[in-house]
Every structure is written in C-alpha cells, then in structure tokens.
Amino acid sequence: KAGVTQTPRYLIKTRGQQVTLSCSPISGHRSVSWYQQTPGQGLQFLFEYFSETQRNKGNFPGRFSGRQFSNSRSEMNVSTLELGDSALYLCASSLAGSPTEAFFGQGTRLTVV
Amino acid sequence: AQRVTQPEKLLSVFKGAPVELKCNYSYSGSPELFWYVQYSRQRLQLLLRHISRESIKGFTADLNKGETSFHLKKPFAQEEDSAMYYCALTLTGGGNKLTFGTGTQLKVEL
Numbered sequence: 001k002a003g004v005t006q007t008p009r010y011l012i013k014t015r016g017q018q019v020t021l022s023c024s025p026i027s028g029h030r031s032v033s034w035y036q037q038t039p040g041q042g043l044q045f046l047f048e049y050f051s052e053t054q055r056n057k058g059n060f061p062g063r064f065s066g067r068q069f070s071n072s073r074s075e076m077n078v079s080t081l082e083l084g085d086s087a088l089y090l091c092a093s094s095l096a097g098s099p100t101e102a103f104f105g106q107g108t109r110l111t112v113v
Numbered sequence: 114a115q116r117v118t119q120p121e122k123l124l125s126v127f128k129g130a131p132v133e134l135k136c137n138y139s140y141s142g143s144p145e146l147f148w149y150v151q152y153s154r155q156r157l158q159l160l161l162r163h164i165s166r167e168s169i170k171g172f173t174a175d176l177n178k179g180e181t182s183f184h185l186k187k188p189f190a191q192e193e194d195s196a197m198y199y200c201a202l203t204l205t206g207g208g209n210k211l212t213f214g215t216g217t218q219l220k221v222e223l
Contacts, residue, residue: 003156004156031208031209033209033210033211035211035213042213042214042215042216043199043211043213043216044213045210045211045212048208048209048210050208050209055208055209056207056208056209056210058210090157092157092209092211094209100209101159101162102149102159102209102211103158104156104157104158105156106156
C-alpha cells in the first residue's frame with residue numbers, strides 16, 4: 001500500500017508570491033490534515049479536511065487555505081508569502097472517523113527568500 | 114485550549130538504562146493521547162495510543178488523569194530507540210486535529 005505522497009519535496013519562493021502544495025493520501029483514507037513544522041514553534045495544526053469539507057481549522061491567518069477533492073487528494077495554498085512561512089509542511093491522512101492513527105507524508109520544505 | 118508539554122528537549126541515556134519521556138497535558142475534557150516517533154530520515158509515525166493499552170517496541174505509556182500526564186517508558190533502552198518523540202493530544206469526537214508537544218530527542222549511548 002502506497003504511503004502519503006507530498007509534492008513537491010522542496011520549494012523556493014520569493015516573498016509576496018503564492019504557493020500550492022499537494023498531498024495524496026493513502027487509498028481509502030478520507031481525512032487529510034496539514035501541519036506546519038518550524039524549529040521555533042514545532043508542529044502546528046493548520047486544517048483538516050474530511051469528505052471535501054473543512055472539519056477543523058488551526059490558528060493561522062487567512063493567507064493559508066486548503067481544499068480537498070472528491071478523490072481525497074488535498075492541496076494547501078499560501079498567498080502573499082512571508083519570510084516566516086518558511087517551514088516544513090506535513091500532510092497526514094487518516095481513515096474515516098476520529099480519532100484514528102495519522103499517517104504522515106515526508107513533507108514539503110518551503111523556503112521563502 | 115488544549116496544550117501538551119514535553120519538558121525535556123534532549124534526553125541522553127546509556128544502552129540498557131531505563132527511559133522515561135515526560136508528557137503533561139491540559140485539557141478540560143476527555144482527550145485521546147498519542148506518542149509519535151520520528152527516526153532519522155524517516156516519516157513521523159505512530160508509536161502508541163493510550164486507548165490501545167499495548168506495548169510497542171518495549172514502550173508503554175499510562176494515562177494518569179489525576180496528574181494529566183502520559184509519560185512514555187521503556188525498561189531497557191536500545192540504540193535503535195534513538196529518535197525524536199512527540200506526545201500528542203486530540204479531542205474525542207473532534208476529528209483528527211492533533212496538538213503536539215515540542216518533542217524530546219532521545220539519544221541512547223553505548
């Protein structure tokens with residue numbers, strides 16, 4: 001069974017630009033969550049999507065948004081990038097229902113210059 | 114709001130010594146507690162969850178609601194236990210939103 005796949009693995013963007021990250025969950029998993037990992041703040045929850053609906057949201061500004069498609073694949077978008085958005089962005093998928101084991105992807109390393 | 118505290122950034126023990134990674138939480142309801150582990154160059158993965166009450170790779174964790182703690186223990190540390198350990202909490206019935214502690218780096222020395 002293929003694991004959670006995140007693309008791209010690395011990104012370098014300029015301040016003010018926008019970026020879209022992609023996450024393909026494990027087949028059959030309908031819940032997809034996104035986390036931001038930084039040395040200073042650790043792992044912070046961004047949002048969770050379940051059956052194409054946002055089910056939970058963390059304390060991030062509106063520049064951070066996401067969506068989920070009918071095949072459970074998810075994307076997150078960050079607009080008007082700031083230097084502080086540089087981080088490792090992790091995606092996790094879970095079976096339906098809660099709480100269940102979260103399976104994490106390898107992450108997308110975003111660097112904003 | 115829920116909060117998870119892992120007081121130690123780094124814990125260094127000798128092989129064969131007992132290990133205890135501390136985790137305290139604050140939440141007024143009934144949380145679900147987890148330990149996740151990240152080995153070098155690998156993905157973050159679930160080690161154990163309190164409702165399973167099982168021992169994984171020799172590790173156990175007991176939920177103490179009175180002390181709001183969920184410490185991870187292993188009687189005899191092995192070199193392959195060296196990794197980053199995260200304690201995490203989620204709300205029962207609240208989806209899959211995980212609140213993580215800041216993590217403890219466990220280093221097992223020979």
